[in-house]
């Protein structure tokens with residue numbers, strides 16, 4: 001049976017595969033060489049190809065002597081055709097937890113597990129603004145720092161930031177937006193995060209930069225936002241919606257609806273699928289427990305009957321491909337440090353996460369949507385984009 005599976009993936013691999021099995025047998029004579037060292041790995045891959053491969057790769061039971069990205073592109077093409085969606089069962093479990101009132105607690109733990117790995121870890125491979133979301137590249141030689149700054153400036157422009165606005169950032173990360181905006185405009189900003197490390201990092205930056213009167217940060221779940229008793233005319237959420245979870249998107253929009261002023265603008269920046277599709281089980285188990293990549297149709301459906309009016313949509317899919325490649329390049333540069341602190345298995349897990357995510361954007365399994373909504377119908381927004389999407393060459 002493994003022969004048939006290898007043949008399927010090999011057909012889809014540029015240059016073909018040559019797979020060496022634990023019993024010494026070699027299948028295929030392609031240029032991408034794969035060595036499976038453990039027979040248990042073979043059994044697990046046959047049972048569940050995506051999870052079996054991911055776990056074996058992390059443990060070092062599989063070596064790819066060639067290009068991991070090229071191999072994963074072939075795997076995606078194979079899995080797209082074969083895999084069934086298990087997300088329904090998971091969403092059922094989450095909904096039971098929600099009814100029991102445990103969900104916020106579970107979500108907090110899930111989110112902290114990822115973001116509280118250590119600010120030192122993230123600073124090794126994120127840009128200096130510590131932005132952990134898709135950047136916008138407008139030229140080939142742009143640095144990651146510049147591309148992240150350009151992304152932020154596009155967001156400010158879309159939100160039509162003006163002196164006197166009040167801006168909320170839901171899932172503010174290490175605060176790149178809430179800390180920058182008051183330096184550019186006379187605007188008060190508020191950010192929320194579930195990560196203690198991020199919260200403390202922002203707190204100390206607020207003090208160091210003397211921004212106490214302009215910036216506030218809360219360690220808070222988005223569902224608790226109404227308890228602030230405040231309204232905002234500009235709201236942004238970048239790379240957080242992926243944590244909301246299947247069946248919870250409407251709850252999220254209801255909260256945003258409640259805390260927004262009429263006539264305000266809300267920019268939602270999220271990874272998405274065009275239509276509901278298979279989710280990666282390996283990513284959900286090892287990288288983003290509880291995460292769910294929403295489909296565009298699910299996002300829009302979740303706003304039904306609320307006050308949101310869709311103004312604009314962008315898809316920055318290949319910009320995320322390039323962002324992930326930049327992160328991975330930096331991550332590789334710190335290989336020894338990461339292994340020393342977190343171990344070889346952790347390194348391989350993150351290598352696979354960064355590479356498979358890049359491949360997911362390259363192969364259009366995932367997209368990056370920016371949706372701009374007004375609260376109520378607003379007609380005085382610009383109707384021309386200021387940029388043309390750069391060619392694929394820029395984003396490779």
Ligand SMILES: C[S@@+](CC[C@H](N)C(=O)[O-])C[C@H]1O[C@@H](n2cnc3c(N)ncnc32)[C@H](O)[C@@H]1O
Pocket residue numbers: 107111115130131132133170171172173174176192193194195198220221222223237238239240243244
């Ligand atoms: C991928 S990071 C993006 C951070 C930042 N927006 C950026 O672009 O760099 C996701 C952020 O969402 C936050 N988050 C996830 N679930 C949340 C929730 N239920 N309530 C509030 N924040 C949440 C995390 O703590 C983290 O700060």
